[in-house]
Amino acid sequence: MLDLTYDAPAPKVIAGAQHDWELVIGLEVHAQVSTNAKLFSGASTKFGAEPNSNVAFVDAGMPGMLPVINEGCVALAVKTGLGLNAEINLRSAFDRKNYFYPDLPQGYQISQLYHPIVGEGKVLVELGDGTARTVRIERIHLEQDAGKSIHDMDPNMSFVDLNRTGVALMEIVSRPDIRGPEEAAAYVGKLRQILRYLGTCDGNMQNGNLRADVNVSICKPGAYEKYQETQDFSHLGTRCEIKNMNSMRFIQAAIEVEARRQIALVEDGKEVVQETRLYDPDKNETRSMRSKEEAHDYRYFPDPDLLPLEIEQAWVDDIAASLPELPDAKKARFIGDFGLSDYDASVLTADVENATYFEAVAEGRDGKLAANWVINELFGRLKKDGDKAITESPVSAAQLGGIITLIKSGDISGKIAKDLFEIIYTEGGDPAQIVEERGMKQVTDTGAIETAVDEVIAANPAQVEKAKQNPKLAGWFVGQVMKATGGKANPAAVNKLVAQKLGL
Numbered sequence: 001m002l003d004l005t006y007d008a009p010a011p012k013v014i015a016g017a018q019h020d021w022e023l024v025i026g027l028e029v030h031a032q033v034s035t036n037a038k039l040f041s042g043a044s045t046k047f048g049a050e051p052n053s054n055v056a057f058v059d060a061g062m063p064g065m066l067p068v069i070n071e072g073c074v075a076l077a078v079k080t081g082l083g084l085n086a087e088i089n090l091r092s093a094f095d096r097k098n099y100f101y102p103d104l105p106q107g108y109q110i111s112q113l114y115h116p117i118v119g120e121g122k123v124l125v126e127l128g129d130g131t132a133r134t135v136r137i138e139r140i141h142l143e144q145d146a147g148k149s150i151h152d153m154d155p156n157m158s159f160v161d162l163n164r165t166g167v168a169l170m171e172i173v174s175r176p177d178i179r180g181p182e183e184a185a186a187y188v189g190k191l192r193q194i195l196r197y198l199g200t201c202d203g204n205m206q207n208g209n210l211r212a213d214v215n216v217s218i219c220k221p222g223a224y225e226k227y228q229e230t231q232d233f234s235h236l237g238t239r240c241e242i243k244n245m246n247s248m249r250f251i252q253a254a255i256e257v258e259a260r261r262q263i264a265l266v267e268d269g270k271e272v273v274q275e276t277r278l279y280d281p282d283k284n285e286t287r288s289m290r291s292k293e294e295a296h297d298y299r300y301f302p303d304p305d306l307l308p309l310e311i312e313q314a315w316v317d318d319i320a321a322s323l324p325e326l327p328d329a330k331k332a333r334f335i336g337d338f339g340l341s342d343y344d345a346s347v348l349t350a351d352v353e354n355a356t357y358f359e360a361v362a363e364g365r366d367g368k369l370a371a372n373w374v375i376n377e378l379f380g381r382l383k384k385d386g387d388k389a390i391t392e393s394p395v396s397a398a399q400l401g402g403i404i405t406l407i408k409s410g411d412i413s414g415k416i417a418k419d420l421f422e423i424i425y426t427e428g429g430d431p432a433q434i435v436e437e438r439g440m441k442q443v444t445d446t447g448a449i450e451t452a453v454d455e456v457i458a459a460n461p462a463q464v465e466k467a468k469q470n471p472k473l474a475g476w477f478v479g480q481v482m483k484a485t486g487g488k489a490n491p492a493a494v495n496k497l498v499a500q501k502l503g504l
């Protein structure tokens with residue numbers, strides 16, 4: 001059996017029966033463009049609408065209907081290209097990719113084969129072990145999505161829902177620069193993160209909003225380096241393409257079983273056949289969908305209904321000027337400005353909404369303390385509360401910031417702050433006001449603390465004797481005083497007074 005462990009990060013080098021093998025992976029990611037209208041019609045893109053309710057005549061392939069390009073989709077594709085450090089092609093063109101399928105009423109998909117809107121770019125991908133590498137983007141093109149065939153509503157009939165027909169997709173094609181399952185998932189994760197920061201794709205993988213075709217091949221150690229030197233694909237093994245993956249976990253699993261299948265084949269003296277395969281998560285195997293011989297001949301040709309798409313550099317510059325701060329930059333800034341650890345900065349920038357929330361809490365306050373509260377208290381509480389998103393948090397950034405201000409000023413202790421947080425989480429309200437009204441202020445008045453210390457000492461003469469022998473027992477007194485004051489005594493003051501009174 002080949003050494004391919006499932007849960008542990010898969011090794012780049014896989015031990016075969018005869019010798020070692022390496023993985024080579026290239027991804028074609030389909031990202032649905034976040035616009036309200038479709039790529040070539042004004043029909044709505046709303047997810048989950050009544051079947052066939054969002055269909056314009058052009059989407060339904062009615063004779064004589066003409067496509068009209070949606071400028072918003074073009075702008076978001078350009079924005080995506082800029083966010084992925086890619087070249088923007090001021091002139092691109094649309095082609096027809098011809099094939100027959102019931103969910104494709106036009107009989108062709110409008111795509112960009114020869115002149116995509118975005119050229120070469122690159123993405124920095126961080127791995128679990130703290131290392132990072134660059135994955136090159138080959139191109140991004142705009143294309144139409146197809147409709148959906150529904151086979152499970154009736155035993156004898158199939159239905160077609162054209163709501164998705166004509167929705168704009170960006171196909172983001174990587175170079176075969178990905179070297180393992182973990183990297184593939186990290187790459188998709190990073191793309192998703194950047195697209196969500198840009199607001200160009202919702203990245204909802206469950207809804208099929210972001211899905212990937214995963215190309216996998218194996219090669220002997222050293223072959224990939226030769227490919228990189230020469231950019232000659234013949235140094236690489238024959239690839240298989242696993243279609244339509246919409247889960248990070250399945251992407252990793254599919255790459256692993258597919259690699260295992262290819263290694264077994266080659267070591268058995270057989271050849272890998274270039275083909276399209278499907279991953280079956282129930283059986284954890286890939287199955288052939290169609291081989292290269294059966295592959296469609298799409299008879300691509302320039303779409304005569306659409307002029308080449310020409311955009312101006314000034315427009316591209318405007319879009320560039322409107323780009324938000326992206327994850328890598330934001331993370332570096334959080335580390336620099338707020339003194340966060342690499343890990344905390346990663347967690348807080350994973351999603352743009354988390355980052356925005358954190359910044360509002362941290363602004364003008366202790367960044368590390370703010371990070372601690374957001375990551376440990378708030379995220380923990382939201383998770384317990386049915387895995388709520390930060391946008392659904394009952395505690396606003398202003399409220400959490402208020403709690404942190406009260407901790408820093410010494411008004412409340414860390415322990416009381418947790419109680420206060422829970423009160424605000426469940427009941428809402430203004431932190432300072434609640435502290436005032438419910439008498440939660442930390443007692444820093446030494447007179448009051450002194451009285452409490454004296455009382456505890458007077459009530460426990462035996463303990464006092466023991467503590468005099470063993471100063472470590474002073475902690476017990478501190479605990480008793482804290483208890484007596486309802487956790488409100490300033491712990492530092494209590495420590496000091498207990499030591500003093502016990503003569504330690």
Ligand code: ADP
Pocket residue numbers: 024025026027028173174175176177215216217233236237238239
């Ligand atoms: P096609 O249009 O037939 O799908 P492309 O040249 O566009 O072919 O390549 C599709 C994807 O396959 C790209 O992401 C590319 O990086 C990847 N790819 C190409 N060759 C290999 C290989 N030998 N192993 C793994 N991936 C590959």
Ligand code: MG
Pocket residue numbers: 028
């Ligand atoms: Mg392809």
